[in-house]
Amino acid sequence: MKFNNNNKRYNDYSSFIKEQFSERVQKISLDTGFTCPNRDGSKGIGGCTYCNNNTFNPNYCKPEKSITQQLDEGITFFSKKYKTQRYLAYFQAYTNTYADINLVKQLYNEAVNHPKVIGLVIGTRPDCINPDLIDFLSSLSKEYFISLEFGVESTLDKTLKDVNRCHSFQETVDAYELAKNKGLHLGAHMIIGLPGETKDDILNHATKLSKLPINSLKLHHLQIVKHTMMAHQFKKTPEKFSLYSAEEYIDLITDFVALLRPDIIIERFISESPKHLLIAPNWNGLKNFEIVAKIDKQLIEKNLWQGKNR
C-alpha cells in the first residue's frame, strides 16, 4: 500500500469509520465510577505513574449520573455541531470492566438500548477481562459495533513494572487470545516514550504489536501531567526522561508506521492533555491535525508507508 482511499500512506481511522458506518459517528465519553486494580490495592496502589484521569474526562461525564443521562447530555452537546450523526458509547475513564460482572453487563445494556447509540467502545486493562464478559460482548456484537481496547502501553515488562501497571505483557497477549475471533473490534493503546525505553525498544513495539490480533491502534506520546507520580519523578530526576520534540517524534513515528502490519487502523498519533495540566513536553500548542499533516508529509519525503519495512 502506498496510498489508501483517503490519500494516506497508512490505514487512517476516518476512512475506516466511513466504510464501516457510511455516516458521521461521534463517541460519547462515559464515566462508570469504576476504579483500577492498581489503584484499589488488589494489585497495587497509586495507579499508573503517568495517570491523571482528569486529562480525558469531559465535564458532562460524571459517575453520579446514569449512563442514559450522560449519553443524553453528550448527545445534546454534539448535536448542536452536527445535526445528523450516530453515536458510540465510550466507556473511557478508569478500567471499564473492573466491577461486578452483572453491573458491567447492566451498564453496557443501558448504553446500547439508547435509541441513538449504535455501539460501544470499551477501554480496559488486559488483566481485567474474563471469558464470561467476552461471551456477553460477543453476543452484543451481533447487533452492535463493539470495540474492546486494551491499554498495552509497552511490550516490555521492565517498563510496565516501572510505571506501576501491575500486569505483564504476557497478560496482554493472553487477553487478545481470549478476545480474538469473537466478532469484536480489538484496539490497542500505546504510550510512546515511557522512561527507560530507547528508540529501538519503541520500534520493536511495532513489530510485537503487529503479531497481536488487533484491528486498531492508538499511539500517544508521553506527556507529563500535573498531579501524577510521574510529575513528581520528573521534577526530582529529569535526566531519567527523554521526552521527544515534535520533530523527533514525527521522525520516530514514521519509522514506526513502516514496521506496522499494513491492515492495522491507526486511530491516533499523539496525546492531547489539557494545557493547564500539561508539564512537558512543550510542542508550542501544535494541534493533532497539524502533527498528522507533518507525519503525512514526512512519510512521503522518506518514501515510507505502513508495513513497508516489515
Ligand code: SF4
Ligand atoms: S492509566 Fe488506566 S489502568 Fe492506569 S491508573 Fe489510570 S485509569 Fe487505571
